[in-house]
Amino acid sequence: MQIEQNISLKTYNTFGLDVKARYFVSVSNVDELKSVLALKEYPEKLILGGGSNMLLTKDLNKLVIHINLKGIEIISENDDFVTVKANAGENWHEFVIWCMNHDFGGIENLSLIPGNVGTAPIQNIGAYGIELKDNFISCEGLSLKTFEIRTFSKSECQFGYRDSIFKRHEKDKFIITSVTFKFTKRNHKLNINYGTISSELKSLNIVNPTIQDISKAVISIRESKLPNPKIIGNSGSFFKNPVISKLEFEMLLQNFPDAPSYSVSEDEIKIPAGWLIEKAGFKGKRFGEYGVHKNQALVLVNYGQAKGSDILKLSKLIQKTVLRLFNISIEAEVNIL
Numbered sequence: 001m002q003i004e005q006n007i008s009l010k011t012y013n014t015f016g017l018d019v020k021a022r023y024f025v026s027v028s029n030v031d032e033l034k035s036v037l038a039l040k041e042y043p044e045k046l047i048l049g050g051g052s053n054m055l056l057t058k059d060l061n062k063l064v065i066h067i068n069l070k071g072i073e074i075i076s077e078n079d080d081f082v083t084v085k086a087n088a089g090e091n092w093h094e095f096v097i098w099c100m101n102h103d104f105g106g107i108e109n110l111s112l113i114p115g116n117v118g119t120a121p122i123q124n125i126g127a128y129g130i131e132l133k134d135n136f137i138s139c140e141g142l143s144l145k146t147f148e149i150r151t152f153s154k155s156e157c158q159f160g161y162r163d164s165i166f167k168r169h170e171k172d173k174f175i176i177t178s179v180t181f182k183f184t185k186r187n188h189k190l191n192i193n194y195g196t197i198s199s200e201l202k203s204l205n206i207v208n209p210t211i212q213d214i215s216k217a218v219i220s221i222r223e224s225k226l227p228n229p230k231i232i233g234n235s236g237s238f239f240k241n242p243v244i245s246k247l248e249f250e251m252l253l254q255n256f257p258d259a260p261s262y263s264v265s266e267d268e269i270k271i272p273a274g275w276l277i278e279k280a281g282f283k284g285k286r287f288g289e290y291g292v293h294k295n296q297a298l299v300l301v302n303y304g305q306a307k308g309s310d311i312l313k314l315s316k317l318i319q320k321t322v323l324r325l326f327n328i329s330i331e332a333e334v335n336i337l
C-alpha cells in the first residue's frame with residue numbers, strides 16, 4: 001500500500017474525466033482501509049469505488065482512497081439456494097458473469113451495469129424489472145466514526161428507487177466493504193416481462209430461456225442503446241426518472257398525449273426522463289467534446305477531452321429546458337464532485 005501524489009483519475013471514472021487527485025491510495029483489505037482512514041495528515045478523504053456514478057468537475061485536493069477489496073465466497077447452500085458474499089471492489093458485471101458460470105440465478109437482468117459490488121446497494125441499482133434489493137441479504141459497512149464493521153440487513157437499508165439509507169441518513173458515514181446475496185440454484189425465477197427483453201429473446205429465437213440467455217439478451221439490449229464507457233465516457237443514466245402526481249400527468253397529457261409513463265402507486269406516475277430530454281431536442285446533440293447520446297437521451301457522454309464542468313453545464317441546461325417545457329424537475333442520478 002503506497003500513497004501516491006498527483007494521480008490522474010481518468011481510468012478510475014467511467015466518464016473518463018482527466019481530473020487529478022492530490023493524493024491517491026488503493027486498499028486491498030479492511031485493515032489497510034482502517035489504517036489509511038486513521039491517517040491524520042490527510043484530513044480530507046474521498047472514497048472511490050467503481051467510479052461509475054460520479055461527475056468529477058475539478059481536481060481533488062484530498063486523499064482519494066480506491067476500494068480494491070476483492071473476493072467472492074459461498075457462505076452456505078442447499079439444493080435450492082446459495083448465499084454468496086462478494087467484496088466491495090469486485091466489478092459488478094464480472095460478478096454477474098461469475099453467477100452465470102455457476103448457474104446461480106437472480107441478477108442476470110442486471111448484466112453490464114457499470115460499477116462495483118460495493119457501490120451497488122447505495123443507489124439500489126436496477127434494470128429490466130429487477131433491482132439489487134431483490135436478491136440482497138445484507139451488507140457490511142465500516143463506520144467512519146468508530147472504524148468498526150456493522151452489518152446492515154435488507155430492511156435497515158431502506159431500499160427505494162435508486163435510493164437507500166446510504167444516500168440519506170447514513171450518507172458518508174459508512175464504507176460498504178462486502179455485500180451478501182441469495183441466489184437460486186434451480187427453478188430460477190425468470191423476469192422477462194420487461195418489454196424489450198421478451199422481444200430480444202424472440203429475435204434470438206429463444207423459446208425457453210435460461211438465466212444465461214437472459215443475461216445475453218440484456219447485454220445485447222444495453223450494447224445497442226448505451227455507449228460502452230471504455231469507448232465513449234459516460235455514467236449510465238445521468239438523471240433519475242421523475243415521479244409526478246396523477247394530476248400533473250393529466251396536465252402533461254393535454255399537451256403531449258403520447259407521453260410514456262409507468263405507474264408507481266395509486267397517485268404517482270414515473271415519466272422516462274429520456275423521453276422528456278428527447279422531446280426537448282437534446283437527443284444526439286453534440287457540443288464539441290461532450291453531448292447527449294444518440295440512442296438514449298438519459299445518457300450524457302464525453303467524446304474524449306470534455307471537462308466535468310462542461311458536462312455539468314449541459315446537465316443544468318437540460319434541467320432548465322425540461323422544467324420550462326414540461327414543468328417537471330429532473331434530478332441528477334450521478335454524484336457531482
Ligand code: EPU
Pocket residue numbers: 126127128129226235236237238239240241260272273274275276278283295296297298333
Ligand atoms: N425514451 C425516449 N427517448 C430516449 C430514451 C427513452 O423516448 O432517448 C423513452 C421511451 O419511451 C422508452 C422509455 O423512455 O420506452 C424507457 O426507456 P428505457 O427502457 O431505455 O429505460 P429508461 O427509463 O430510460 C431505466 C434506467 C436504466 C435501465 C433501464 C432498463 C433510470 C434512471 N434508468 O432507463 O438504468 O437500464 O431503465 O431497465 O431508472 C442506469 O441507471 O445507469 C441505467 C442505464
